[in-house]
Each structure stands twice: as C-alpha cells, then as structure tokens.
Amino acid sequence: MGFRIRPPKGLAFLLLIIAVLVLFLTGCASNDPQNALTPVGPVGQMEAGLFTTIFWIAVVVFIIVEALLLYTVFRFRRRPGNDGMPAQTHGNTALELTWTIIPVLILVGIAVPTLTTIASASNIPTGPNALKVGVVGHQWWWEFDYPSQGVVTADELHLPVGTKVALTIQSADVIHSFWVPKLGGKMQAIPNQVNQMWLQADEIGTFDGQCYQLCGTSHANMRFKVIVQSQADFDKWMADQKTVPAKPTAAEIAKGYQVFTTGPCVGCHTIEGTDAKAKIGPNLTHFGSRTTIAGAIMENNPQNLAKWLEDPPAVKPGSLMPNYHLTKDQVTALVAYLESLK
Numbered sequence: 001m002g003f004r005i006r007p008p009k010g011l012a013f014l015l016l017i018i019a020v021l022v023l024f025l026t027g028c029a030s031n032d033p034q035n036a037l038t039p040v041g042p043v044g045q046m047e048a049g050l051f052t053t054i055f056w057i058a059v060v061v062f063i064i065v066e067a068l069l070l071y072t073v074f075r076f077r078r079r080p081g082n083d084g085m086p087a088q089t090h091g092n093t094a095l096e097l098t099w100t101i102i103p104v105l106i107l108v109g110i111a112v113p114t115l116t117t118i119a120s121a122s123n124i125p126t127g128p129n130a131l132k133v134g135v136v137g138h139q140w141w142w143e144f145d146y147p148s149q150g151v152v153t154a155d156e157l158h159l160p161v162g163t164k165v166a167l168t169i170q171s172a173d174v175i176h177s178f179w180v181p182k183l184g185g186k187m188q189a190i191p192n193q194v195n196q197m198w199l200q201a202d203e204i205g206t207f208d209g210q211c212y213q214l215c216g217t218s219h220a221n222m223r224f225k226v227i228v229q230s231q232a233d234f235d236k237w238m239a240d241q242k243t244v245p246a247k248p249t250a251a252e253i254a255k256g257y258q259v260f261t262t263g264p265c266v267g268c269h270t271i272e273g274t275d276a277k278a279k280i281g282p283n284l285t286h287f288g289s290r291t292t293i294a295g296a297i298m299e300n301n302p303q304n305l306a307k308w309l310e311d312p313p314a315v316k317p318g319s320l321m322p323n324y325h326l327t328k329d330q331v332t333a334l335v336a337y338l339e340s341l342k
C-alpha cells in the first residue's frame with residue numbers, strides 16, 4: 001500500500017493555516033504604543049488602510065493558490081501500479097490568458113489605492129491652520145523647532161490635537177529616519193537635504209517615536225515622544241516655552257547656573273537669557289518641563305539627570321557629550337539648576 005492522505009486531513013491542514021493567521025492578526029490588534037496598525041490620525045489611517053486592503057487581497061490569493069496546489073498534489077499523486085509517464089501537454093491558451101489577466105487585474109487593483117495614498121501622504125498642508133515644525137536628527141537625539149513661534153526643544157514633540165502638522169525633516173550629521181508608528185509613515189533625515197511630510201494626531205496622549213535608520217552606536221537610544229494636547233494645553237505649553245528664564249537667586253540653583261555658564265556646557269548648549277548660545281547639543285531653555293532626557297531613554301528626574309551628568313557615555317553608549325568628571329557638588333548644583341528650568 002502506498003502513502004495516502006485522505007481529503008479531510010488536507011482540509012484540517014488548511015484550517016490550521018487559517019487559525020494561525022487569525023491568531024497572528026489578533027496579536028496585532030493589541031494597544032501597544034508603537035503599533036502602526038492602530039493609527040490615531042488620518043495619515044496613519046490611510047497607510048494602515050492600504051496595508052489592510054493589500055493584506056486581504058494577498059490572503060485570498062494565498063488561499064486559492066495553496067488550495068489548488070494541495071488539490072493537485074493529492075489528486076495527481078503517484079498511485080501503486082501507475083509507473084508510466086503521465087500524459088504530456090504543451091500550451092493551453094485559455095489557461096495562460098487566465099493566469100496573465102487575473103494578476104494584471106490584481107496589480108491594477110493594488111496600484112490605484114497605492115498611488116492615491118502616496119498622493120495624499122505627500123500633499124503637505126500649507127494653509128495658515130497648519131502648524132509648521134522643523135525636525136532635525138542628531139546623533140543620538142531629535143531636535144524640534146517651531147519656526148513661527150521661535151521655540152526650539154528636544155526629545156519631545158508637542159502637538160495640538162486634530163491639527164495638520166507640516167514637518168521638514170533634516171539631519172545635522174548622518175542619515176536618520178523619523179518615525180511615529182501610530183501617526184504615520186517614516187521619513188529619512190538626510191544631511192544637506194530637506195524632506196517633508198505631514199501628520200495629524202486625532203487623539204490626546206503620548207505616542208512613542210524612534211529613529212528608524214541605523215545611525216551609529218546609540219541608534220536604538222534615539223527615541224522621542226509625541227505629546228498630543230488639547231489646543232488650550234498646547235497654547236499654554238507654547239507660551240511657557242517662549243518665556244526666558246530669570247537669572248536664579250536661590251543658593252543651589254545659582255551655583256548650578258555658575259557651573260553651567262562657566263563650564264564646558266556652553267560649548268554645546270543654548271539656554272535663553274544666558275551666554276550659552278551653542279547649537280551642537282539640545283536647547284536646554286525649558287529642560288525642567290520635559291518628561292524625558294538623553295534621547296527620551298530615561299524619565300526626567302534628579303536621580304537620572306545626576307546619573308547622566310556623571311558619565312553620559314555610560315548611559316548612552318557613544319554619547320557625544322563626554323564624561324567631564326564633574327565633582328559630586330557640581331553635579332548636584334547642575335541638577336538643581338537644570339530641573340528649575342520649567
């Protein structure tokens with residue numbers, strides 16, 4: 001007796017494949033902060049919709065092709081006593097036309113929504129209602145500036161809910177890639193080139209972003225947050241960012257100010273209202289108002305900031321801010337000063 005599989009077993013195999021697919025899709029539906037399949041804005045929704053459409057077309061094609069394949073394998077398998085050469089055929093015009101025309105129709109069906117999505121995703125809003133934000137990738141942190149408001153910040157991009165945002169994406173050093181999975185597709189940050197994209201967040205909340213292009217030692221530590229606020233909260237945040245911090249008077253904070261403005265810090269950083277005006281590192285004018293530090297890899301609190309200042313490359317490998325071997329007193333004073341910059 002030869003090897004035999006009865007049809008019900010083939011059917012069971014097909015059902016197993018479908019069950020695995022369903023499980024896989026259920027896994028994707030969870031509410032994780034970087035899930036591009038649960039978008040919260042029109043650009044992300046357009047792109048996820050395109051993905052879903054093409055995915056289901058592919059599932060139908062997969063099932064039909066696999067079913068035909070399995071049917072053929074079992075139906076025309078070698079049987080005992082059947083040792084001769086099978087009937088040989090050459091050419092079948094109807095069949096060849098069918099398997100040419102059907103794929104052409106499928107590809108046209110995919111091309112049309114793909115092209116319209118590309119057109120909508122590249123249609124950068126220009127009106128007065130669109131918020132303009134400049135994004136600059138640095139090794140290894142993101143800078144965000146609001147040219148119309150004259151505000152520069154880092155690590156955390158604040159946006160008002162339901163507003164179209166026109167982004168210009170640039171790089172200060174190597175190629176990076178800007179990506180907030182829940183808001184929309186990624187865009188490369190390329191030295192000496194200005195790329196553009198647009199986003200809109202339709203939900204208040206905090207969404208994680210990250211650099212998507214291998215850009216050196218701490219590529220994985222080049223994260224950021226998108227903080228989506230109500231228009232009123234965003235306006236308040238913006239008004240706070242526009243203020244210039246007063247020269248501190250409280251003892252420990254004033255000491256930190258002294259350490260900062262007379263030390264190596266001024267070689268790289270800007271703090272409005274002081275002589276620190278360099279643009280190599282993040283602008284620290286409102287450092288204390290941020291929830292994260294060091295490329296959004298740590299919560300912004302005095303312990304983490306002290307750890308960071310004591311030895312930056314130990315926290316973020318390859319950090320361009322070197323270990324300045326600050327004394328414990330200097331670190332404590334700097335922490336007090338920087339955290340006071342709300």
Ligand code: CUA
Pocket residue numbers: 137138140175176177211212213214215216218219220222
């Ligand atoms: Cu920047 Cu990876």
